[in-house]
Amino acid sequence: MPGPKRRPTVKPIPEQDPSTLLREHMVKKIDAHNMLVSEYDVVDRQRPLPCWKRDLKIPRWLLLVLVSLTVVVFTGFILFTAVVTLKKETNGGPCKSNSDCRQDLGLMCNNYRCGCAYSHFWSDTYQICERRRMINRTCVDDSMCDSLASLECENVTLSSGGYQAQCQCKTSMSWSGYSCVYQLKYNKTCTLNANCDSSRYLFCDASIGGYCNCNVSMFWNGGTSNTGTCEYKRTVGQYCYPYDNSWCDDTGPVGQGLTCTAYTNPYGSEYGVCQCSKYQYYNGTASLGNGYCVNQHLYNQSCTSTSQCDYRVNLICSNNLCTCPSSTNYDSGMSINGGAGYCTPxxxxxxxxxxxxxxxxxxxxxxxxxxxxxxxxxxxxxxxxxxxxxxxxxxxxKLSIGGECSSNINCISSDGLFCSNYTKSIGTCDCDSSHYWNYTCEIKQYYNTSC
CATH class of the missing domain: 4.10.40 (Omega-AgatoxinV)
Incomplete structure (x- = not known):
């Protein structure tokens, strides 16, 4: 049986622009080859695109070559830069110019060695030049602090009681707000305690109009010069110069009241000694400085030494009482040099x-x-x-029973006592052989009497 017939293949009609088909038809039918047709394509004509707006058609192999070449060049540049950088010296390395040093770390060539600029320091922690630190910043050594501001690294006591190294002003200097300035000396005008030289123990004394002064327990030992310092006032028996009472301690809860007195002392004739004023004595231990000056005691008041008794009255200390010496009597009606009474001959x-x-x-x-x-x-x-x-x-x-005696007048005769064994140098007060002691000498009882 015969198979089905194969349908012939029909070639598809290509899609064409209608205006193009119309032009071709007109030319073909009327044989108008020389006919102007621009009037038919005016509407469709477009301006030519510039080259930079046209799509570039680059072969893929060429694009890969270009990308690879770019990566190679960039990698080479990075490697070259790294090699050049690594060949440069770091902190402390030898150099001839700044280009020999790691300038990216802030280093420069100074005296043929790579180092930081004067305003910076080398940080071992960050391996870079850091700006020198200002007041109250933490530090390890002086190189970390701004030396142009006269700062140095010092231990500071914290409120917690611990210590911390911080950038602080040098001795005899204070912070002005942007740098350390030298503190003021004795008797210079001031507004704050920080203005005065704390290393010399000065403070700004507002009570005298704002002058740098020593506190009340200290004195200035330099006179009118700036070479002195404040030191603690001297206690009793210590030297003072030149007879200046401010050297001697007159402070305390009661006040020691010492004055600089001309006195024979081992320090030289131009020196005095801190002593209590006239008619006073020091009631403490001189070596400890734990006393103060008090008025000398009057007649019949307690004492431990004659220096505590009023010498204007000519008193001495006897049996812990201020009294007149032997062969003198106290006359309360007399007064010499303002004393209360006098011991008259x-x-x-x-x-x-x-x-x-x-x-x-x-x-x-x-x-x-x-x-x-x-x-x-x-x-x-x-x-x-x-x-x-x-x-x-x-x-x-006079002596009672048993008292040592040398004669009968030593014994209380009214009690019937006499000095027995009087032939010896020392005897005892006793009753005679016909008496016995019963708080007094009584006659001994006869035989067969009560006893």
């Missing part, structure tokens, strides 16, 4: 006495007007025989 033992020539009360003497039988206005200075005897210095109290 007195008659001694066995001296004649009158109402005006009194006996020494400090020796417990009294004027016995019966000595001359009462026929004279004078008498003798004697001890009261009822309770005392003359021991060669003063009227001493």
């Amino acid at each position: 007195a008659q001694g033992y066995m001296d004649n006495c009158t109402a005006s020539l009194t006996c020494s009360s400090s020796q417990s003497l009294y004027c016995d007007y019966t000595y001359y039988g009462g026929v004279s206005a004078s008498g003798k200075c004697l001890c009261n025989s009822s309770w005392s005897y003359w021991d060669g210095t003063t009227c001493a109290s």
Whole structure:
């Protein structure tokens, strides 16, 4: 059986612009080969595109070559730059010009060595030149601080009690807001404590109109010069110069009240010694400086040494009391150099006495007007025989039972005592053999009496 017939292949009509078909038809039918047809294609004609707007058709192999070449050139440039950079010297390396140093790190050639500019320092942490640090910035050494501002690295006490190294002004300088300036010296005008030289312990004393001054516990030892410093005031017995009371300590809760006094001392005749003023004494230990000046004590007041008693009254310290010396009496009605009373000369033992020539009360003497039988206005200075005897210095109290004695007058005769063993140099006060002691000498009892 015969198969199906194969349909002949029909060639598809290519798509064409209608205006193009019209022109071809007109030319073919009317044989108008020379016919102007521009009027038919005016509408369809387009201006030619510039070259830069046309699509460039670059072969793929050429594009790959161009890209590869670009990568090679860029890589070469990076490698070249790295090699050149690595060949340059870092901090401390030798050099002849700045180009020999790692300028990207801020280095420059100085004295044939690569280093940072004067305003910078080499940071070991960041391996680069850093700007020198200003006030209160942390630091490790002086090179990190701005030397043009006169800063240096110092330990600073923190509020927590610890320490931290910071850039601070040098000694005798203070921060002005942009640099350190030298602090003012003694007696210079100021507005703040920071203006005054703290290394010399000066502060701005507003109480005297704003002048650099020492505090009340210190004094300026340089006179009118700027070569001195404030130092703590001297205590008792220390030298002062030149008789300047400001050298001596007159401060404290009560005030030591010391003055610079001319005195024979080992420091030289031009020096004085810090002492209490007249009629005062130092009530502490001189070596410790723990006392102050107080007025000397008056008659019959307590004392530990004669220096504490008013010498204007001629008092001495005896038995921890300010009293008159032997052979003197205290006369409260007299006053010499402003003192309260005076120790006047007195008659001694066995001296004649009158109402005006009194006996020494400090020796417990009294004027016995019966000595001359009462026929004279004078008498003798004697001890009261009822309770005392003359021991060669003063009227001493008579001794009771067992007291050491040298004669019967040493013992209380009113109690019946006498000095037994009187043939020896030292005896004892005792009752005689017919008496016994019962707070007094009593007669011994006879046989068969109560006892």
